[in-house]
Amino acid sequence: MHKAKIVCHRGASQTAPENTMASLEGAIALGAFAVEFDIRTSKDDVLYVMHDETVDRTTNGSGYFSDMTSAEIDELDAGSWFGAEFAGERVPRLDAFLDACKGRIATYAEIKLADPARVRDKLASRRLLADAWTFSFDQGIRAETRARVPDFRRMVLFEHVGSVERAVALGAHILEFNENTLTPERCSEAKAAGLLTQMFYGGSERAVFETAVRCGVEQMNIDAVNLFREVEADLLADVD
Structure with a gap:
C-alpha cells in the first residue's frame, strides 16, 4: 500500500x-x-x-x-x-x-x-x-x-459511466468512486486500464477511509484530511 x-x-x-x-x-x-x-x-x-x-x-x-x-x-x-x-x-x-x-x-x-x-x-x-x-x-x-x-484532462464518475470500459471509451484520465461504488476489483481494473483512481467522500467514517486505503485509491477528494491521514498511517504501520 x-x-x-x-x-x-x-x-x-x-x-x-x-x-x-x-x-x-x-x-x-x-x-x-x-x-x-x-x-x-x-x-x-x-x-x-x-x-x-x-x-x-x-x-x-x-x-x-x-x-x-x-x-x-x-x-x-x-x-x-x-x-x-x-x-x-x-x-x-x-x-x-x-x-x-x-x-x-x-x-x-x-x-x-x-x-x-x-x-x-x-x-x-x-x-x-x-x-x-x-x-x-x-x-x-x-x-x-x-x-x-x-x-x-477529464475525470468521470463511476456512478455516471457504470464501468471502467466506458470510462476508457470516453477518453477519461481519472475515474472517481464514492463509498457506494468503490470495490477492490473496480479499483484494480481501473489502474490496469491506465486510469488514475480517485475517491470522493465528504464524511468522516473511519471504515470508509479504511476501505479506500485497502483498495489502494491513488487520490482522495475529501474534507476530513487529518482523519484520513491518521487512518492511513495506522494501516500502513500494520503492513510494515
Whole structure:
C-alpha cells in the first residue's frame, strides 16, 4: 500500500470557508497535492470560484449568482457565515485564485457554469494545465470539454459511466468512486486500464477511509484530511 495524494474538497473546508482564498491557503498548509474548487460565471462574464447556484448559503448576500455583476459579487462577505475571524473574506475571482495556486498546488476545476475553453486557457497561461483536471455534473459541459479542449484532462464518475470500459471509451484520465461504488476489483481494473483512481467522500467514517486505503485509491477528494491521514498511517504501520 502507498500513501494517497490528497485533494482538498473546496479547499480546507473544515477549517476555513469553502472556495475562498483562506481555504486555498489552508489546503496548501495541509500539504495537499491538489485543491478542488467550483467555477461559475457572473452576469457580466467574469469567472469566479463559487459552488452554489445562489449566494445565500456562503455569503451575506442573496440571489442567483448568474444574475449578479462582478461589482456586486466583489462586495459580498464570503467568510462571516463560517466564523467571525473570516469576516471580509471575498468570493475569489478565478484569475486571482489560480495565481495563488501557481507553483504551490495542483488544481481540480469543477465547472458549474462556465466555458471550459476559457477555464483551460486560464490554467494554460499560468502553466497549470499539465497537473490540472476537470469535471462537471452538467452533461453539456462535459461534452463540450471533450470536443473543444481535448488537452484538458477529464475525470468521470463511476456512478455516471457504470464501468471502467466506458470510462476508457470516453477518453477519461481519472475515474472517481464514492463509498457506494468503490470495490477492490473496480479499483484494480481501473489502474490496469491506465486510469488514475480517485475517491470522493465528504464524511468522516473511519471504515470508509479504511476501505479506500485497502483498495489502494491513488487520490482522495475529501474534507476530513487529518482523519484520513491518521487512518492511513495506522494501516500502513500494520503492513510494515
